[in-house]
Amino acid sequence: MGRVTALLGAGTQGRRLAYMWSSQGRAVHLIDAQEKQLSDSLKYIDGLRDASQRTDARWGDIKTFTPDSLRAALQDTWLIVECVPEKLELKRQVLAQLDELAPKDAIIASNSSSHSITEIIEGLSLSNARRVLSAHTYWPPETSAIELMGHANTDPGIIPLLMEQCREHGFSPFHVKRDSMGYIYNRIWAAIKREALLTAAEGVATPSEIDAIFKDVLKTPKGPFEQMDVVGLDVVLNIEEHYAEKRPDIPEEPRKYLHRFVRDGQLGVKSGQGFYSYSKP
Ligand SMILES: NC(=O)c1ccc[n+]([C@@H]2O[C@H](COP(=O)([O-])OP(=O)(O)OC[C@H]3O[C@@H](n4cnc5c(N)ncnc54)[C@H](O)[C@@H]3O)[C@@H](O)[C@H]2O)c1
Structure with a gap:
């Protein structure tokens, strides 16, 4: 065949x-x-x-x-x-x-x-x-x-x-259609994560409030902070640093905010604590 x-x-x-x-x-x-x-x-x-x-x-x-x-x-x-x-x-x-x-x-x-x-x-x-x-x-x-x-x-x-x-x-x-730093969906998702982090870093709303409004409007099962916890905050930070290396227009604040969690070992679901608390696997 x-x-x-x-x-x-x-x-x-x-x-x-x-x-x-x-x-x-x-x-x-x-x-x-x-x-x-x-x-x-x-x-x-x-x-x-x-x-x-x-x-x-x-x-x-x-x-x-x-x-x-x-x-x-x-x-x-x-x-x-x-x-x-x-x-x-x-x-x-x-x-x-x-x-x-x-x-x-x-x-x-x-x-x-x-x-x-x-x-x-x-x-x-x-x-x-x-x-x-x-x-x-x-x-x-x-x-x-x-x-x-x-x-x-x-x-x-x-x-x-x-x-x-x-x-x-x-x-x-x-x-x-063209060589791109990130695929189509990844670029959109990166922008959502970045702006959600910036909104929290500025104190405009808490991660759980941002997740709640995101889910209410878009009817998705998870908000950006819940999703980032699943992926692992160290992995999210790596990806964002990779974008920042290639694109000088990327703001620093979301990375600084993420870095505080990673520095304290709060990596999301896999470490039991990220933006939310999880019972250890
Ligand atoms: N996991 C995901 O959700 C996901 C999503 C999209 C893209 N990707 C990409 O797919 C690729 C693989 O990711 P993954 O999560 O499946 O990785 P993984 O770690 O689950 O699997 C990698 C496998 O490659 C094998 N391997 C390592 N070196 C090898 C070699 N020289 N020859 C043959 N086998 C070798 C390892 O034994 C392992 O089984 C990565 O580039 C990743 O970025 C992963």
């Missing part, structure tokens, strides 16, 4: 993408450095398939591999998505290796949240950079959005092909 889709990294995103990309009969190769991640992934995917309401699904085979058999894992692939941890140097190494070992016409995508594909491949001498782009997905798994973003020389023909394949496999694809 067509050529294979490969996912490199079988963590939170890789296993979820293996489930999605195997929903229309295509075989999937899932590659991870840790055997346990691979066996846990297969159980997780079985669970998702059992719970799936999709009437159109034709589940394809999933084979697992470790990086020592990367060459075999990439054989006959049409698309490879790297989902290794968010470390720029690791992403760069992995992209170079995939470019060397994958079939020459296979599309290579990065799921990186904070590094654009332009940044990842900068200075790498790839055999075919035109087949490389970002394909960024979301969490939780029910979120079907996927954002495709090329670099200056990505083959423009890849985008409509991937958009069509994404739709067929249950994603809602969006094309980020």
Whole structure:
């Protein structure tokens, strides 16, 4: 049933993408450095398939591999998505290796949240950079959005092909038309977090009041402070610092306000205390 889709990294995103990309009969190769991640992934995917309401699904085979058999894992692939941890140097190494070992016409995508594909491949001498782009997905798994973003020389023909394949496999694809510091949704969400933090920092309203009005008007289950607590305030601060590095117009006050929580070890749900208190896990 067509050529294979490969996912490199079988963590939170890789296993979820293996489930999605195997929903229309295509075989999937899932590659991870840790055997346990691979066996846990297969159980997780079985669970998702059992719970799936999709009437159109034709589940394809999933084979697992470790990086020592990367060459075999990439054989006959049409698309490879790297989902290794968010470390720029690791992403760069992995992209170079995939470019060397994958079939020459296979599309290579990065799921990186904070590094654009332009940044990842900068200075790498790839055999075919035109087949490389970002394909960024979301969490939780029910979120079907996927954002495709090329670099200056990505083959423009890849985008409509991937958009069509994404739709067929249950994603809602969006094309980020220019190289962007942050994807479409992330930029909007970053602005909401920033302004919510500034509103609290100025003493205009408390975090719980801001969450309450936000939920009342937008009818969302969580407000920005509740959501930031879930993500982790250290992670939120990192993301905001990354934006501030690239964009001089970003105000400092939201970062200063966040930094006070992080300095005191108040990291959100994972530490038991953030903007709200939680019972320790
Ligand atoms: N978790 C999310 O909600 C989310 C959302 C959107 C995007 N992302 C992005 O997806 C990527 C992966 O995130 P994640 O949360 O799935 O990470 P994760 O830590 O859950 O999983 C990463 C996996 O990669 C494996 N790995 C590490 N080095 C490897 C190598 N050289 N070869 C093969 N496997 C290797 C690890 O063993 C691990 O299983 C990151 O770039 C992240 O920014 C994550």
